[in-house]
Structure formats: structure tokens, C-alpha cells
Amino acid sequence: MPTVRDVTLDLLRRLGMTHIFGNPGSTELPMFRDFPEDFSYILGLQEATVVGMADGFAQASRNAALVNLHSSAGVGHAMGNLFTAFKNQTPLVVTAGQQARSILPFEPFLHADRPTEFPRPFVKWACEPARAADVPRAIARAYHVAMTPPFGPTFVSVPVDDWDREGEAVEPRQIATANPGDPRALAQLVEALGRAERPVIILGAGVGRDGAWDAAIRLAEALRAPVHVAPFACRNAFPEDHPLFAGFLRASRKDIVETLAGHDVALVVGGPLNLYHTEASGPHIPDALDLWLVDDNPTVLSWAPSGSAILANSRIALDYLAERVHASSRAAPPARALFARPEGDAITDRLAMHRVAALRPTESVIVEEAPSSRDAMHDFLPIVRADGFYTTASGGLGYALPAAVGIAMARPDERVIALIGDGSAMYSIQALFTASRLSLPLSVLVINNRRYEALESFGRHFGLGKVEGTDLGGLDFCALAAGHGMAARRAETPEELDAALTWSFAAEKPTLVEIVVA
Template sequence: MRTVRESVLDVLRTRGMTTVFGNPGSTELPMLKHFPEDFRYVLGLQEAVVVGMADGFALASGSTALVNLHTGPGTGNAMGAIINARANRTPMVVTAGQQVRAMLTMEALLANPQSTLLPQPAVKWAYEPPRPADVAPALARAAQIAETPPQGPVFVSLPMDDFDVVIDEAEDRAAQRTAARTVTHAAVPSAEAVRALAARLAGARSAVLVVGNDVDAGGAWEAVVDLADRTGLPVWSAPTEGRCAFPKSHPRYRGTLPPAIAPLARCLEGHDLVLVIGAPVFCYYPYVPGAYLPEGTELVQLTRDAEEAARAPVGDALVADLALTVRALLAELPERRTPDAAPRIERAVSYAETDGVLTPLAAMSAIAQGAPENTLWINESPSNLGQFHDATRISTPGSFLFTAGGGLGFGLAAAVGAQLGAPDRPVACVIGDGSTHYAVQALWTAAAYRIPVTFVVLSNQRYAILQWFAQVERAQGAPGLEIPGLDITSIATGYGVPAHRATGAGELTKLVRESALQQDGPVLIDVPVATELPSM
């Protein structure tokens, strides 16, 4: 006869979920007491940081993350980060403590009266086990749901008095059998569907590929590169690129499509067929109305997400495993000689200093020169994302993370989690000074656990991306877009992170290189940069 806690720990071991990201409260202590030595607890000082770290950990490691939050208030604090995790397609089990069952009806302090409603619709599934014996199998089911494509976070509310309850041997065995189940997700399209798609590609006058986050997440990177090489088609990244889906240095690569209807359609002019792989059609913002596609252009979407296929405003869709489908498609396509790729159009941005500070491209280039080749990059500097990609030219899978959810607070926390998830890789986080303060408490975790992340903060004392949106939306004069007076290095030092200020490109490269070579803990580098607003 064992307790619920003992059964739960074995379920988590079976699922490989022995790292817990959390910020404990009184309702979580019964789950955490007698914490076993083969588990690891990673403390975050605020719940959004906790979820952000778990997000980066899961994406970098390819495993399912486990989060432990403090009942309703902790879940509420974490909601923005959970929304980002949903957009990132991150497999994550989010747990939160709940008041003892005897006091739920009277809604005692820290009772969460609508525990399963609070995190919705940001989670795929929300559940509170009806009996203590159901806790362990509920967590096993939660892991399976989180890992089912499209992957994403799930939520389980755990009454605090359940963990010391003794369950019988049959109930325990049933929970362990549930945890040990394997579910393989490999939906293969019919041979007829593949042949039809191959015929459309072969018959197109001027086809084009558009690739998205799920190419990297779904293990289809090499297959998509082979498809581009075989067909000679140009390749665009879909808007809101949270992961690199194609080598930035490849001669067929054309850049990232703009995230607005009319400008995106203009980029596709001259093509009669658009094949979208692993991306929604399309993630638009801001609203710039127009035709979704140029006149006479057809579109086919290949996705693992049936809901994503259903909500697309144009085109046909094929719902199946990306890598298997692209490989099957290659087998149907004839070998053919492809003309030389057109040269990529380079971004016309100055490398020089402006008013005594580095331009964004100069800063990004200096950072890239100092970073090792196998760096795992985390970016949360949205106004300078184009310059970042121009400088880094990331060309290996699993090497770039950027939140696809649109909310800030991902970068610092995700970088800490990513280094824990991929400890054999150097991790560099390039982040704006505004973005830094959405989850600045992550610096404490990095220092306390001696996590060797290089944080590079691009400081322009404003929310530059919002200033760009203000121009696009004709909302000039909006307040709250300037953030003067921030002393990033003092804040980092206060959290225990060694900090430097770099004022020149050479100094910045040197600091990044030195930080990447050491393994003693995090380093923060503050870099004053000029403001350059994006263009579309």
C-alpha cells in the first residue's frame, strides 16, 4: 500500500518528468515534501518566469516540462506565459495546488472555485481529479495530451490533502500502466494525396515554398531542405517565426514574409502555387487589408494541426506528419536541373555608429562574431529581429527560439530553461531593455543555479516595436512608449549576475566570446543601441 505522492512520483519518473519548475506556496508543500534526490527543483521568483523557464526547457530538450504553481493566484500570474507556451506548441504539464477538499465548498482562503476554467482557453485540457486515487493517472493522461500534436500545455489542479492518502495496490498498478503507455503520432497521407500534390508542384509554372515553426519542431528540417534542393524553389519563412525552419544561409532562402495581408500577398506575386509547410495561413498583424493571394495563385498547406487547417482563409490543406509527407513527396518528384538561385536581397542598414551608439545591425553582427558556431539563440528584441537574422544566419535545426505568442516575458526565462534543457550547448539571449523587465526575476535563478547563459540587452530606452505599430496604426502620440532611467547592469548585479556595459563593436564581441567560453554562471552585457523601426 502506497500513498498518492509515491504513485505520482513513479508516474513522473516513467514519463521522464523529473525536473520541476516552480514557485511553491502552502498548497503545494504536501506534494513537494520529502522531495526525492533523483528529482530536480528549479525555483523561479515569479510564476510567469517559472512557466517561461519550463517553455525554454521543453523546446530545447524535446521533452515535456513539468510546472508547479500556487493555486489560483499563481496560475493567474502565469497566464501570459502559458498563452505563449500554447502558441509555441510547447509540451507542458502545469499543475497547481488546491485547497483541501473539505473546505472547497465554503471557498476557504486559497480555494480555487473554478480551477479548470481559470487557465482556459490557453491550455489544451484542464482537469481536477475527482478522487485522490485519480491524481496519478490524471497526470499520466495530462502528459499524453500535452505530447499529442499539436503539442501544448495542459493543466491539472491538485487538492493538497490528496498526497498523503493511501491507495490500494490495484489503483497504483493502474496508474503506472497508464504512465507507461506509448502513443506514436505519425499520420501518413494516402499515396493518392501525395501523388496529387506532386503533380501540382510539377505542373506549376512558378511555385514557392513557405515554411514555419513546425518544420523544426516536427523534425522535417532536412526533408524540407531536400525538397528545396530538388525543386529549386525559392523559400520564405512564414510570419511570426518562433523557430528557424530553413537555413538562413541557403541560396534559395528569401527572408521572412511580412505579417500583414496585402504586403504578404505582394511578396508572392508571380507565383502560381504556394506550398506552406508547418505554418498557419497566415499569422497576420497588423491589419492591412487586401487579397490573401495574388490573382491566379493557388495555395496548399501541409500541417499536423487539423484546427490550423480548418481556420485558414484560403487554399487546400493536407493534415499529416510533415517529415513523412515531404519524404513521400520527394519520392514522387522527378529529378531536374535547377537554375542558379537569385542573389538574396540584403537589408540596407548601416553598420556605423549613430549618435555615439551602435546601430542594431552593428550590435547583432558583433554578437554573432563572438558567439560559438553551435550557439542556441533566444531572441526577444522584436524591433530588431530582421537585423538579428541578417547577422546570425542560423542554418542548423533547433538553434533558435522566439515566442510565437506575441506577448513579452519569454526571453530571459526561456534562455535559463533552454540551457538546462540543452546543457552541452552555449545559450545566448538577445533581448530588448523593455522585454527584459517582463521576467527580470529569471536573472536570480540563473545566478542561484550557476546557469551559463549570455544575456545581451539591447538598450534604447523605449518600446521600439510599439513605436512602429503606432506609425502603422496611425496612433502617434500614444503614452507609455518611452522607458528612460533603467540601469540594467545594476539590476543584474543586484540579482547576482556579473554585468558589463559594451559601447563598441569590438568590446561587445570580446565580452560575448569570453562569456561563451566560461561555465561559471550567467553574464549580462548591456549594449546601448540606436533605434531603427522595422519596415514591412
């Protein structure tokens, strides 16, 4: 009779999940007995790094990825990036080892106490099957829950002795989950857009997740409406060199109200509009603004402070709208001004972003986690192609470097460029090992300003004269790269920067460039 392991691996093969991301422990080893040759075990040297790699791979491949963690300790290490995967709405199936069933009453060493509760609330569903034979069915359900919008991680705890027991076959199912939206509500939205004299569009990460790039362009051009990116969007949704692109909304009540003032109808698709980072008072939107929200996440729609909401897939909804609105003859809004090369003899983050934009390959993907340089990136490094940008939706650090490894695995014919702050890089530096081992076409660019500059900025916001614990002087990222088997160069002048970027972008193997900024 087939074992639980045999049945599970066959199920995973049929679901297209033949990459297993993990850092193995004793309670997981029987899963890998006679590991089949058509599967790949992707080794990460710390569990947060493992989840970040799986997150990037799942987003870029548009299929759930399988993560294998080690009991409570491994789940604990992974929680930061599990939180990010939940906020990113990334489909993951997370498994974790549990001690043998026969010794669980004695609280054995390395057992998981209340395993299904520990990863909550950052998983959509969690289970420790009642019988060994139920493990494959639990993993199948976890897959379908993860792949049902809003996407997200799920969790299955598996006792170590279950894998060698007799298994019960389970057939993968096809479940259609894309929500087309209420046709009556969408028809009302078409009417509202038709009446609008000064419409505006705000696009969030759901546009990227749902593959709605082209539909968003068609609708914006039909309406001749300016397009903004929603606050903290973790995916790109609109070409940033398009004449209708109007910039990035800040996570601030005041900025949102001021930016949307003068518009009569606002359409927000694929993410929240009123996402805030600091406390403030006052209105959430301008008076008399007719606000419409379209998203496939009912939680986001439920806490929105205002606006009419439609639960729908972004691509299907935008296609519907683009096909039905009448092309407008109104004058297009003024195009956003483009920024010239920054002047000066020293490297600044603004110059670094400008040079990356100038020298990057056409088919390249930016994965970013450099919070203090984000404004510079917005101004000097436009993202101009679909699925060309990824970052963390949670604000938690340690995501982008391993995510870039996973994205490079899923998109091996494209140059993946990881833009990482020096502080962010140290949260998951172990990802360099995996990138080096897999020989991925990855350029890791570390923006080294020798401090947690984002915290220094917030310190000024809160009126602190000095911010403790922000000095990062003394880190040597070239040495760290070499220690993980990766070639590296340091750039301290503009000339060295151009040479190092050119070298990195042409390399067949992963490389690191340490960019020392003023």
C-alpha cells in the first residue's frame, strides 16, 4: 500500500508544487525518504529566509509554494515573513514537523504545543490531522484555501511517524475562484464614471496579483484619468513612464485628501486607499468625492472608512469597465515631470537609483527593501513593465532579499535586481548562500548608509534629538558576500558605481554590489 509520503508527493506533483523550501529538522526527515528526482529541496539557512524565498517564488510563478518548517522553533523563526506573506496575500502551504503521536502525552523534546494556534492569525487555515491517513487530504485542502482569494498562507502540522503509515489517495480538484463582481454594482460604477468630469484612478497590488496591467491602461486611457499608486502597494500596477501616471499616494490622511481634492469620482482597485502609518485626524477623503473600491479581499473592503465597495477580481472588473465606459474627449492631465540625473560628485541614493534605471537590462525585475531610499526610487527608477516590482506589504524587514531569490528561481530568463538597505540586508543575509548555490541571475545591490536611516527620519518626526540603536558602521557586505560564495564589488564613487552595476547586470551568476552612499 502507498504511504502517506507517497500519496502526498504524488498530490504535490499534480499541483505543480515540486519545489520544497525548507531548513530541515529531525521531525521532518521521514518526509524526504527516497526523495524523488523530479522534486527540488531549496535549502535556506534560517526559517524566515525560507518563507521569504517561497513567497517570492509563489508570487512570480502564480502558484502556491510549499514550505517545510521544524516544529515550534522553526515556525517561531518564520513568523516575521509569515506575517509578510499574509499581508502580501501570497499563497503558501506551510508544513511543520510534530513529534510522534505516541509520545505527545509526555510533552517530548521539540514537540509543538497547540501547533494550529501558534501561526495564527497569519494563516487562513490551520490543521493537525486526526489520523495519519488524513495528512494528504489536509494538504490538498490547505492548497485550495491558499489559492482562494484573498490568497494567503495555510498551515499543516504533521507528526513525524505519519509519513511512513498507510496513506489514502486524494485527487486534486479544480476550483474556479476568480470573483467577477456583482453586475448591478459594476453597472452603477460605469454610470458614475460616465458622469464624472474629473475622475481619478488609484491602483493597488491586487492589479499586479490578478494580471490586470493591460486592463488598467485601457480604462485610464478611455477616461483620460490620472493614475496614482495606492499607499504601500507591494506590486506595480501601472507603467510609471505613462503620460497618465500621476505618482504615489502617501499613507497619510492629509496627503490623500490634498491629492484627491478637485476630483469628483475616485476609483480604487486592488488595495486599500486609506492605509495609514502615523496618527492623524480630519477627513479620510475630500468632501463630495464619490469613492468606489474594488478588491477581492472582503476584510479590506470592510474596514475602509468610506466609499461604495465591490468584491471582485481586479482584472475581471477592470476589463468590464474598460469595455463599457465611453471614451472621453476631455483634455488629458499634465504629464508627471521626469527627473534628470542628480548633480554632484558623491553617490547619493538618488544617483544610485538613476544609474540602476539607466543601466538595468530591459527585461529586469526590481525587488526592493530600502525604506529610506523609497522616495528616491519613486523619482529616479520608474517601473515600466508588468510584474516588474515586488516589495513587502507588511513593513517587516528581512523579506526582499530571500524573495528576490525565489523570484529569480521562477523567472530564470530575467535579471532580478534586489535593492536592499544595509539594515534590511542583515535580517536575512543567509539568502546569499541559496542564491550562490543555485547560480541564479541575481544582482544584489546594498544601499549602505551605515545606519537605520528610516528610524532616524521617524525620530525627527517624533521630535527626538537622538535615536538610539541606529548606527550600523563597520559592516562589510563584500566580505559577507564572499563568505556565502558570491562575488562582490564596492562602489564609493559615481565612476565605480557605473562599472560595478555594468559588471553585475552582465554576470551569469549572482553578484553583490555594495553602494556606499553619502
